[in-house]
Amino acid sequence: MLILPKAITVKEVGPRDGLQNEKTVISVEDKVAWINMLSETGLSYIEVTSFVNPKWIPALADCYEVATSIDRKPGVTYAALVPNQKGLEKALLADLDEISVFMSASEAHNLKNINKSIDDTFPVLEGVVKEALAEGKSVRGYLSTVFGCPYEGEVDVNQVLRVSEKLFEMGISELSLGDTIGVANPRQVQTLLEQFLRRFPQDKLALHFHDTRGLALANMYAALQMGMTVFDSSLGGLGGCPYAPGASGNVATDDVNYMVNQMGIETNIHNEKLLKAAQFIEQRLNKKLMSHSMLVHENNCSLDS
């Protein structure tokens, strides 16, 4: 007998994880209009931006303006990523509902991405989490390269568990396990989650799949079978691999929503509104979004082939 959750929460990371790699400049007005559209789709969680040094991610240099200009729809959690104390101060000024911190499970990726060893990253995040909590904000943790590292290959599960434990000790309320380079497979997802669920409560874990090799939805299905109920995704698959037009990065919110709704799993997200919001940002970016739902929607693929 197949037991799947009755409902799941989809966390939209498009405005942050999706837009951060885009070369086309999107105005603050358009970002705000887009996030406001997302708020009306039924999504209950939107990561709106990242308070990082604009030197590193120029596309999100407008983080404060965007975060303070959007409508705050009751019932929707608006979150932002912060890398350090300086980012946190700005995010607190912007009065986001939730703060996200991030690090990698693999030493090499952490070094490359954060310029610090894993052990040297802990105190930085600890300070951020502590202050955010003191200011009444909940904190989400992102853990990258959980299922594989571009520099190290396989990542030892014990290492992943150790870093996760540390993040929970700091006081994060949820940990998002990231398949940063899209190398996870369903069997691995199942095996890893078995270990995680022995150590951490199910409702404190989320999955962040990339679709690089087309396995994101298969991995998601594996996670659903393990009872998982929180998934990150990016509308239209925004934020694909920056090196390949058409190649996928984040799994697409619209594809996720289609799959689970077809299986009778509730998301509360209105698919038509989702696709309208996708079309809006597609026009602003002036490039085709390559999610399956968008391709089917904008063409005639539902007919026979």
Next chain:
Amino acid sequence: MLILPKAITVKEVGPRDGLQNEKTVISVEDKVAWINMLSETGLSYIEVTSFVNPKWIPALADCYEVATSIDRKPGVTYAALVPNQKGLEKALLADLDEISVFMSASEAHNLKNINKSIDDTFPVLEGVVKEALAEGKSVRGYLSTVFGCPYEGEVDVNQVLRVSEKLFEMGISELSLGDTIGVANPRQVQTLLEQFLRRFPQDKLALHFHDTRGLALANMYAALQMGMTVFDSSLGGLGGCPYAPGASGNVATDDVNYMVNQMGIETNIHNEKLLKAAQFIEQRLNKKLMSHSMLVHENNCSLDS
């Protein structure tokens, strides 16, 4: 505990199902060279063409020439689709190893595709199967619209079972259950297979998934969990939705092979050789194949994004 098959058989339908929608003319020499390359990848089954009226599928008008010019590698089964007695005669002359017949599970699709009602299709196929068997050929059945019909929507499982039963009574040795328009979801796959496996032996059933909505690999994972071991696919995802560049039709052999190999399931297919064969046909078609494996292979997506 997760139990998956130790090995599966991947049946390559690219030369038939993949090429049949392509507008670019591929010469007999190139088709032959390509199929010969496929024979060297480790694939044990290749559907090389279709003996249909060239009026309907001009791209496969060279069926006889292709089928009689390819190298027949020992251990590889070379098959071809036939719609009727006339097609069968030609296929027998070409001395294929196996014959495939096809029909739809839904009345409207069968009518549109074969121009006959389901009940009027049975005697035609019965004649073909009988003669093929008498000539010492095995026969495979394709059943379309098993998981949904573009004209009727949902298809009654009892109807699907009834048609399947009929096909097995004729003497087919394997039935390939087709998600012709790519609307299946993993829960449905699991539910439908439960019913099928109560009626038919597992080793007589195959799955033929389309990736229109990105669910093909998730559906395949669901089928693997049900113990299924035979899957159809098309190299590079060849034969995508004819209405949408980039949109998917058949699930890609290279993506299937990647997924199952990552899970430790044996296919005996050499992935590098597969990608070389994909690049060959990509050049001849002068268009990018949009399988995830090809996009990752030809770009740099395995690096961080």
